[in-house]
Amino acid sequence: MSRGIRRQAPALIVAAVALVAALGGTVYAAGKINGRAIKAKSLPGNRLALASVPGNRLKPGTISGDRLAPGSVTGAQIDPSTLGQVPSAAFADAAGSAHSAQSAQTAEHAANAVTVNGYEAGCKAGTRPFAGACWQSTSSGTALSAPDAAAACAEVGGELPSALALAAFAKEPGVTLASGDEWSSDLTNVSGADIYAGVTVSSAGVVNSAVSTTAKKFRCVIPLVG
Numbered sequence: 001m002s003r004g005i006r007r008q009a010p011a012l013i014v015a016a017v018a019l020v021a022a023l024g025g026t027v028y029a030a031g032k033i034n035g036r037a038i039k040a041k042s043l044p045g046n047r048l049a050l051a052s053v054p055g056n057r058l059k060p061g062t063i064s065g066d067r068l069a070p071g072s073v074t075g076a077q078i079d080p081s082t083l084g085q086v087p088s089a090a091f092a093d094a095a096g097s098a099h100s101a102q103s104a105q106t107a108e109h110a111a112n113a114v115t116v117n118g119y120e121a122g123c124k125a126g127t128r129p130f131a132g133a134c135w136q137s138t139s140s141g142t143a144l145s146a147p148d149a150a151a152a153c154a155e156v157g158g159e160l161p162s163a164l165a166l167a168a169f170a171k172e173p174g175v176t177l178a179s180g181d182e183w184s185s186d187l188t189n190v191s192g193a194d195i196y197a198g199v200t201v202s203s204a205g206v207v208n209s210a211v212s213t214t215a216k217k218f219r220c221v222i223p224l225v226g
Contacts, residue, residue: 010208018019121225129224130169134163136219143215146198149183153220160185161221163199163207170205178217180211 007121123134153159161169163184170177181200188197188209197209200216210216 134222139217146212149218156220158220166201167205183218
């Protein structure tokens with residue numbers, strides 16, 4: 001009986017040594033293996049426990065947007081300075097800039113009233129605005145016949161005023177028509193070939209007439225845009 005025990009003793013000793021070695025290796029591994037000892041990419045993501053890796057341990061750009069669950073990132077976690085301009089905002093800026101540029105150009109033209117679509121605008125010296133045009137402030141220095149008066153106005157880019165407009169202009173403050181009437185652009189018929197009378201307006205604004213060859217003073221009406 002004792003001989004049988006002695007024969008089995010070496011086997012038991014070997015088994016005991018193996019058990020102690022195994023337990024010792026486990027304890028060693030538990031104490032010595034950490035994250036630094038793990039080879040990169042040796043552990044797949046599905047072997048990590050949930051929440052075992054905090055966000056500050058992840059390298060920027062390692063997780064793409066399509067891997068995030070819908071609603072997992074809110075506006076509070078987004079830095080607005082990292083976002084580009086959306087197309088609608090760009091259009092809004094362009095619209096605002098265009099409106100500002102147009103307003104500035106309009107204001108500039110309103111301030112100096114130099115041109116409108118490439119044409120000169122505004123009343124020049126010696127004229128005053130009335131009824132949408134520029135009227136000469138004073139009557140002509142020389143009395144002329146009706147045809148010659150019309151030609152003189154045409155040379156400065158204007159024309160004789162109508163009788164009713166001239167009568168209305170005579171009532172404007174600071175306006176005094178020449179004594180002896182002024183020519184208007186209106187005509188009346190007189191018997192005979194090429195014999196006609198021109199309508200005149202007195203300093204009191206009374207409408208009269210005179211033979212076209214009669215010499216009278218006049219004033220021209222010039223368009224605002226020339």
